[in-house]
Amino acid sequence: MIAAREQDRSFTPEEYFAWEEQQLERHELIDGRVYAMTGGTRNHSDIAGNFLLTIKPHLRGSGCKTYNSDCRVNILNTRNYTYPDLSVTCDPRDNSSPQYITYPCLIVEVLSDSTEAYDRGKKFEKYRRNPNLVDYVLVSSDEMAIDIYHKNDAGDWLILSYRAGDRVELKSIGLSLAIEQLYEEIVFEQQS
Secondary structure, three states: OEEEEOOOOOOOHHHHHHHHHOOOOOEEEEOOEEEEEEOOOHHHHHHHHHHHHHHHHHHOOOOOEEEOOOOEEEOOOOOOEEOOOEEEEOOHHHHHOOOEEOOEEEEEEEOOOOOHHHHHOHHHHHHOOOOOOOEEEEEOOOOOEEEEEEEOOOOOEEEEEEEOOOEEEEOOOOEEEEHHHHOOOOOOOOOO
């Protein structure tokens, strides 16, 4: 999804929740400003769906919850709210709000040309402040390529890159699978 600044006024979270209920599209709240989420490509949607269809059954009965891009994530200790393409929480504190989760262990963002720099930079900077986050997954919609920012036991962030033929390791939820499973039925445009 692509975020575009919507309004010049500043919102409190309470104003934002009330205002957004009246809108036709979703908006992220970053530093008091709202940004409209615009549509993505078919590949973007299919890849996000493949992740959901793979992760949700894997977690069945575990107490963890998998959310699609309709669920907000509150950036811990801020008044910022985003809509990642997929998030997973195993933290019971996330049962306290019907509007968002705050303690995801896994966040997936399917990249587009217009959001890749933000997703890798400032957005990750905000997300990684959360001690519960273990895997931040960035997925290309132009080629078979996944980068996972993984927090190891020492608290250091490592970048793990996966390409065709690799097995993707989502250590936060104990899942290992062929990258091809996440790109099932995806057709890439020919590069000119």
